[in-house]
Amino acid sequence: MRLPPCHFSIAAFAAAAGGTIVTDNAAVAANETVDFVVVGAGLAGLTLASKLSGQGHAVLLIEAGPDGSWNSAVSDAEDRPYPAVFCNWNYPLYDDAGKKLNSTIDAGACIGGSTSINGMVWYRPTRAEIDKLETLGNPGWNWDNLEPYMKAIERNILPTDVQVAQGAGVDPEVHGYHGQVNTSFPTPMRIPKAVQIYKDGLPLVFSALEIGNDLSNRTSVVSASTSWTIWYDPVTGRNRRCSAADAFLWAQDQQRESLTVLANHTVTKVTFDKDLKATGVLFAGSLAKGKGPVYTVKARKSVILAAGTLATSPILERSGIGKASVLSAARIKQLVDLPGVGANLNDQAGSSTSALMSKKHQNDTSMADGRNLFGPEISLVSINELWATSASSVAESLASPANLASRAEALVNAGAAVTIAGAEKVLNATIQLIVDSRRKFHLSVYTSTKSN
Ligand SMILES: Cc1cc2nc3c(=O)[nH]c(=O)nc-3n(C[C@H](O)[C@H](O)[C@H](O)COP(=O)(O)OP(=O)(O)OC[C@H]3O[C@@H](n4cnc5c(N)ncnc54)[C@H](O)[C@@H]3O)c2cc1C
Numbered sequence: 001m002r003l004p005p006c007h008f009s010i011a012a013f014a015a016a017a018g019g020t021i022v023t024d025n026a027a028v029a030a031n032e033t034v035d036f037v038v039v040g041a042g043l044a045g046l047t048l049a050s051k052l053s054g055q056g057h058a059v060l061l062i063e064a065g066p067d068g069s070w071n072s073a074v075s076d077a078e079d080r081p082y083p084a085v086f087c088n089w090n091y092p093l094y095d096d097a098g099k100k101l102n103s104t105i106d107a108g109a110c111i112g113g114s115t116s117i118n119g120m121v122w123y124r125p126t127r128a129e130i131d132k133l134e135t136l137g138n139p140g141w142n143w144d145n146l147e148p149y150m151k152a153i154e155r156n157i158l159p160t161d162v163q164v165a166q167g168a169g170v171d172p173e174v175h176g177y178h179g180q181v182n183t184s185f186p187t188p189m190r191i192p193k194a195v196q197i198y199k200d201g202l203p204l205v206f207s208a209l210e211i212g213n214d215l216s217n218r219t220s221v222v223s224a225s226t227s228w229t230i231w232y233d234p235v236t237g238r239n240r241r242c243s244a245a246d247a248f249l250w251a252q253d254q255q256r257e258s259l260t261v262l263a264n265h266t267v268t269k270v271t272f273d274k275d276l277k278a279t280g281v282l283f284a285g286s287l288a289k290g291k292g293p294v295y296t297v298k299a300r301k302s303v304i305l306a307a308g309t310l311a312t313s314p315i316l317e318r319s320g321i322g323k324a325s326v327l328s329a330a331r332i333k334q335l336v337d338l339p340g341v342g343a344n345l346n347d348q349a350g351s352s353t354s355a356l357m358s359k360k361h362q363n364d365t366s367m368a369d370g371r372n373l374f375g376p377e378i379s380l381v382s383i384n385e386l387w388a389t390s391a392s393s394v395a396e397s398l399a400s401p402a403n404l405a406s407r408a409e410a411l412v413n414a415g416a417a418v419t420i421a422g423a424e425k426v427l428n429a430t431i432q433l434i435v436d437s438r439r440k441f442h443l444s445v446y447t448s449t450k451s452n
Contacts, residue, residue, distance in 0.1 A: 029060050032297055033280075036302050036304060048304055078239055080373075114308065115229070120230055124174070124218055155176065169224055171214040187232040207385075208385060226378050228374070267281045268282045270305070316341050318332060398431045398435060
């Protein structure tokens with residue numbers, strides 16, 4: 001049996017074949033000059049570092065966290081605690097008035113970034129969602145241009161007949177088979193009986209909901225099975241996570257002498273020449289917590305910031321790029337007035353609802369399997385299905401100019417958006433997707449609930 005690329009270990013491979021260097025030793029980068037410095041070894045950073053080094057460019061990738069691949073909470077898809085204890089920044093959360101809330105925001109804090117702790121769900125956005133990115137001022141960011149990359153990156157491992165019989169569905173034309181990211185269904189599947197009950201129950205709650213075969217097929221279905229970024233390791237008999245690191249760093253065919261990954265080092269700021277061209281970055285050992293030496297590395301071509309949604313803006317701000325009031329409060333000399341830095345965050349809010357199981361199933365021990373993977377059926381319900389007869393008044397209220405204007409104003413007052421016009425544009429795009437397009441709200445069957 002041919003194993004997927006994810007199973008190779010860098011330690012063994014790099015030593016044997018002179019592959020990518022992954023180290024904690026700042027000496028590999030201090031005072032050096034490379035072509036590209038990439039900041040943050042998460043999904044974006046690893047993908048870019050792999051592509052650029054694959055073209056022969058000398059790339060240094062700096063990651064604030066450690067290599068987490070040794071930890072089964074990262075590598076074993078079934079060991080994933082939620083929320084993650086290891087490899088999690090747990091960013092603090094504040095309300096609009098600046099009061100610290102009793103909750104934190106999860107974000108991956110090791111090589112692989114958030115793909116080392118995420119839920120591993122793999123399905124595509126809709127054409128409408130992707131095309132909206134272009135209308136917000138991002139030329140070329142549309143479905144026709146991006147869909148080929150979605151396929152190119154995926155290595156779908158088709159379900160076996162047993163998995164299909166237990167609820168796994170794949171529409172072959174919407175998947176890729178030769179990419180780096182392994183996607184598949186768990187072996188064995190999660191509690192097929194509970195999934196069937198969920199499927200049977202859906203039409204009773206949402207009358208028009210269609211049940212389809214594969215949620216990556218975004219032309220019609222709104223409830224279907226979905227693949228995970230996992231693969232089954234027959235040696236250990238476990239389902240393994242395929243993080244961005246597994247796909248683009250540890251894999252045998254990704255080894256590059258032109259790529260060095262410096263872990264456990266935090267980039268503090270970007271350096272610039274007199275024409276404001278980025279020349280490199282300053283970085284320091286993460287474990288020294290600000291007390292150790294600060295090092296410099298230079299970039300001949302570019303500095304690429306990919307430290308995640310919440311950590312990228314502070315690097316720009318520390319470098320003097322951002323909103324005047326934020327920089328002056330932190331006594332940072334402003335180099336570029338860019339008030340949008342740190343604004344316009346659209347988070348993926350979540351709330352949960354649960355349904356009571358009928359009495360006849362309550363003592364059925366086969367309805368819990370003590371495993372920590374999602375059930376394979378996910379439904380995306382529309383505003384019509386959620387609100388039924390009151391859907392049109394909800395839609396009207398969401399899209400009403402008065403509501404839009406007051407919400408945009410509130411965002412600007414809270415410092416979350418720069419201009420009312422800009423905030424209205426972003427809100428409008430989201431509302432249009434909710435009102436016009438189906439499949440906006442995500443429901444799933446959490447058959448994962450452990451019996452204890
Ligand atoms: C709990 C959770 C569940 C999720 N579930 C899913 C899911 O099921 N399916 C799905 O498709 N997506 C999911 N996501 C989202 C997905 O994982 C992220 O969208 C994606 O990883 C973001 O990629 P990124 O490169 O922008 O950031 P990240 O992958 O977070 O990478 C950023 C990296 O930068 C590093 N860094 C930060 N500051 C610095 C610094 N100053 N210097 C150097 N390095 C730094 C971080 O340590 C991190 O490794 C989930 C995310 C989370 C947190």
